[in-house]
Amino acid sequence: MSTTTVTTTEESAGGPRRTPPPAAPDPIAQDRLPAPRSAPRELLFSLLRPHRVRVALAAIVLLAQQAAVQGTPLLVAYAIDRGVPAVRDNDNYGPLIAVAVAYLLCAVGGGALQHIFIRMAARISQRVLLDLRGRIYRHAQALSLDFHDRYTSGRLISRATTDVQSLRELLDEGLQEMLMVLVSVVYIGALLFYLDLGLGGAALLSFIPLLFLVQNYRRRSAERFSRRSTAIAKVIVKFSETLNGIRPVKAFRRESVNDAGFAVLNRQHERVNGDTILEMARFVLLSRMIAATGVAAIVMWGAYRVASGGMELGALAAGALYIRRLYDPIDRFAMILNNYQSASASLEKIAGLLHQRPDVPEPASPRTPAQRPAGQPGREVVFEGVRFAYRTGGEVLPTFELTLPAGQTTALVGTTGAGKSTLAKLLARFYDPTEGRVLLDGTDLRDLTLAELRRGVVMVTQEAFLFSGTVAENIAIGKPDADREEIERAAKAIGAHDFITALPDGYDTDVRKRGGRISAGQRQLVAFARVLLADPSVVILDEATSSLDIPGEKAVQDAMETVLRGRTAVVIAHRLSTVEIADRVLVMEGGRVVEDGKPADLIAGTGRFADLHRAWRDSLA
Ligand SMILES: Nc1ncnc2c1ncn2[C@@H]1O[C@H](COP(=O)(O)OP(=O)(O)OP(=O)(O)O)[C@@H](O)[C@H]1O
Incomplete structure (x- = not known):
């Protein structure tokens, strides 16, 4: 199993997001690569x-x-x-x-x-x-x-x-x-x-x-x-x-x-x-x-x-x-x-x-996690004694323990810079922990081949990125050998079929030529169709910050629910409706989980999430 990056915010939005200035002169950033x-x-x-x-x-x-x-x-x-x-x-x-x-x-x-x-x-x-x-x-x-x-x-x-x-x-x-x-x-x-x-x-x-x-x-x-x-x-x-x-x-x-x-x-x-x-x-x-x-x-x-x-x-x-x-x-x-x-x-x-060698190398002797019984959703994810610091900054996650049961959707909320994206990137193995392990059904992510990891864990980032090629080709990135029927089935399940067939060349429309005319929401639907086709056991979703709970977003919301269903999911949530469908909410602050529970229980309490929830509700009123 593995992590396919279905979209990349960084590339499309121009440079790394929220990257702080380097703490110390960095030879790589200065064009002097050590060799x-x-x-x-x-x-x-x-x-x-x-x-x-x-x-x-x-x-x-x-x-x-x-x-x-x-x-x-x-x-x-x-x-x-x-x-x-x-x-x-x-x-x-x-x-x-x-x-x-x-x-x-x-x-x-x-x-x-x-x-x-x-x-x-x-x-x-x-x-x-x-x-x-x-x-x-x-x-x-x-x-x-x-x-x-x-x-x-x-x-x-x-x-x-x-x-x-x-x-x-x-x-x-x-x-x-x-x-x-x-x-x-x-x-x-x-x-x-x-x-x-x-x-x-x-x-x-x-x-x-x-x-x-x-x-x-x-x-x-x-x-x-x-x-x-x-x-x-x-x-x-x-x-x-x-x-x-x-x-x-x-x-x-x-x-x-x-x-x-x-x-x-x-x-x-x-x-x-x-x-x-x-x-x-x-x-x-x-x-x-x-x-x-x-x-x-x-x-x-x-x-x-x-x-x-x-x-x-x-x-x-x-x-x-x-x-x-x-x-x-x-x-x-x-x-x-x-x-x-x-x-x-x-x-x-x-x-x-x-x-330069990749910091996330292939394992010397790869392992394959045990096959799950058919029909069993997702895989269990465990962060075991994980600590993490970016090379150019201080520690972002101080010793972190977390278990995400198979098949559950967990919403991550918290202040900006709390470490939500970092946690998601560790699960996608974009980075390796400085200490500790991230386990997928008991297997350290570092022991899985990158191909297997990318098949099993898929990350969808904020701005759905479309590559040059047709709409069909963009969906097929999730499964390169998919035939047209499979592609259309995925698009239909996501609710993207109608807008795609309305394009001049339907599934064969060149997205680069029409890039400007495929809306952000439609791009997200294409990205979700990719995930559905890839059929991973773990999905990581970085919800667009600009998302609002408005009727126009309903199509995207429904598509997201379809994608999350039956998988272990981690959603960096910015929408009230998203946290409401989650099985569990984690409130993060300074790299730590400060609240953890079912959404209804947290809403009923007096903690930070209850405050946040009230503020969201008020803004929609
Ligand atoms: N590539 C990077 N290099 C160095 N530091 C980074 C990098 N990416 C993030 N950080 C730092 O790590 C900390 C956690 O960032 P992270 O992106 O995980 O927060 P977040 O909770 O996802 O925030 P937001 O809600 O704003 O997306 C922040 O202090 C951030 O500045």
């Missing part, structure tokens, strides 16, 4: 592992392509040092023709291999990113409510969009180029040494200041990238918070305050972005100056050696070509490095997210 340093590397390996054959083939193609491309200056050297003397001295055109043919083959072969390499790399990157985005989505759904309370949906969206996009830019452009540059540097270095030891040594020496510059740029730009990614995340979070809370934004005319707040974040982002570009421009300028000085010095030194007979002319010509090729990518290096920095910051954040 080992090796997590990004391990994530990358795990993403590439399924494509290792393709990666190996791509590497071979790249080596071959660079061999073809980097071979051409050698041919030039051969043409000058061997081809030209052969023509001049022996009228022999053979070596020059051989050079021309080899040059053509290298150029065409290099181009073709480059094309193959880019296609292979693009294929790998597409699959890796597809897999990564899927993993983020699955993981976000699997993480517990405790995580979602603290890590905003805006941040999650930012992981799956901006961060994946920055990885795409690296994989599709930067990484390919970076690999080509790295392989070419190795080839060129080796060829320069082959051509002339002095030339190779000089090129190597001239690289030293460049390495210092790159190192310095890397350090400075890493810091700017981290600031830039935080700045863009803030922009996204602000956007998503505003849109999630668009109703209260309009109701309280927060538009201009929000505009001002957004403008600050927007400017901050642009400023950091500007800094990053300036840093890059500085790097390009300095690297060009170093490269130009290096090329000029080596060529002049080479010319001196040719003149003094220490080196052949062809070797100098080929060496000059190689040195140009060596420095050529330097201009693009800043861009590639930027790509790399931004992608590695993104990879770190994604790895941090994927490293």
Whole structure:
């Protein structure tokens, strides 16, 4: 058995409800998810592992392509040092023709291999990113409510969009180029040494200041990238918070305050972005100056050696070509490095997210509660020595003992913040108790598989949430394999059939397209039909706070009674008519039950519930 969340108030109403500000700085809320340093590397390996054959083939193609491309200056050297003397001295055109043919083959072969390499790399990157985005989505759904309370949906969206996009830019452009540059540097270095030891040594020496510059740029730009990614995340979070809370934004005319707040974040982002570009421009300028000085010095030194007979002319010509090729990518290096920095910051954040484990894990050795005799309603629920504190707050339930007999409806009432929703969420196992156990027919909820728990315990929250899809699909969430007949039967039993058939496409009406025209009450009826179809033994109902005991609500009230009948039910009650149908009322205060009894008995008494009941009655009079 298990808990299916049929609807979620939090999602639809924009952010967690009644969540107090964090008591202490919370690393998760601040976007710094704790994860080992090796997590990004391990994530990358795990993403590439399924494509290792393709990666190996791509590497071979790249080596071959660079061999073809980097071979051409050698041919030039051969043409000058061997081809030209052969023509001049022996009228022999053979070596020059051989050079021309080899040059053509290298150029065409290099181009073709480059094309193959880019296609292979693009294929790998597409699959890796597809897999990564899927993993983020699955993981976000699997993480517990405790995580979602603290890590905003805006941040999650930012992981799956901006961060994946920055990885795409690296994989599709930067990484390919970076690999080509790295392989070419190795080839060129080796060829320069082959051509002339002095030339190779000089090129190597001239690289030293460049390495210092790159190192310095890397350090400075890493810091700017981290600031830039935080700045863009803030922009996204602000956007998503505003849109999630668009109703209260309009109701309280927060538009201009929000505009001002957004403008600050927007400017901050642009400023950091500007800094990053300036840093890059500085790097390009300095690297060009170093490269130009290096090329000029080596060529002049080479010319001196040719003149003094220490080196052949062809070797100098080929060496000059190689040195140009060596420095050529330097201009693009800043861009590639930027790509790399931004992608590695993104990879770190994604790895941090994927490293989080659900606080409500599956049991290592699941148990199945004993089958109940047919026809026996509900299951018994026991809170045994339960204590609970949210991670970011003080204790909400101090040692709590409660037995809910099978088949009974218990109404929870009490002041706001008394702990009613917390109790309901513990029963739905959205959270685990800090101490003690919640038992379902004697089995600890933690020993049930989540699938079984979600089948047996269903929670319906305040605002019935409709997913995109048709009305029928929305009802079928309660039982995905239900046929149309079962769906209609549930809707009829709930009293939703008439309004559904009055919709233009009846059960096939797309709720997203008509979202605004399905009223809150009708949405509740759909949610109740889901529950009826799911047929759980335990139902938890968070009644809409705005519910009133008025005739228009009668349909919802009747539907609720149908859903509760024959199940163990816990209702966070806001209606007089609801508490009146309950078998038992619990009045909560400060995480404790302060009154417990049959509604009629409590009403007849002089306690808090009697007062509350009188106040409700008066408000309806
Ligand atoms: N996600 C959370 N993180 C930290 N504290 C929380 C969280 N949710 C609720 N609380 C705190 O726990 C206490 C009990 O909250 P709970 O929502 O259970 O009360 P409630 O009785 O359902 O109130 P209401 O009638 O207003 O819905 C409150 O002090 C609340 O601020």
